[in-house]
Amino acid sequence: MLCIVYVSSAKPEFSDADLMVLLEQSRSKNARLDITGVLLYKDGNVMQLLEGPDQAVGDLIKTIYADQRHHGIIQLLRKRVETREFPDWSMDFRNLGGANIQKVAEFLNENALEVKTAAPHQSPMLRLLSGFGFSG
Numbered sequence: 001m002l003c004i005v006y007v008s009s010a011k012p013e014f015s016d017a018d019l020m021v022l023l024e025q026s027r028s029k030n031a032r033l034d035i036t037g038v039l040l041y042k043d044g045n046v047m048q049l050l051e052g053p054d055q056a057v058g059d060l061i062k063t064i065y066a067d068q069r070h071h072g073i074i075q076l077l078r079k080r081v082e083t084r085e086f087p088d089w090s091m092d093f094r095n096l097g098g099a100n101i102q103k104v105a106e107f108l109n110e111n112a113l114e115v116k117t118a119a120p121h122q123s124p125m126l127r128l129l130s131g132f133g134f135s136g
Contacts, residue, residue: 001084002057005049005077008070013044035060036086046070051084 014022019041030036035052048064050057065073 001051001081002054003049003051003077003079003081003085004057004061004075005047006061006064006073006075007045007047008064008073010041010044010046010069011071014041014069030060033060036084036088038086049086051081051086054080 023039026039030052033052033056035050035056037048037050037052040047050060061075064070
């Protein structure tokens, strides 16, 4: 299985209605493709974790790169995983407040190397997301 984490900026910024449409479409498509994950959003900035079959996740990330609603995409993590961190979430979602987005910045600054080198039984992303009320 493949796990990809990326950040991007929405162009233009998503309204609440846009986000609900995006989530509905994503959840339906991800369920069909056996992809699970989580989406964090704050003031036009997106952080998303996708996991599932290699081909399906690879094809989806190509679609995201081609999507005109995203720009400045940075892939933070791409690794093979044996088990899913989020097996029950076709796409969970959090719209972050100001204090929460600081947690993401602190995590990225302090754990960038750890994200790339974490042992298979450790999950830096799960530790980050637990601060927002997620549990894998």
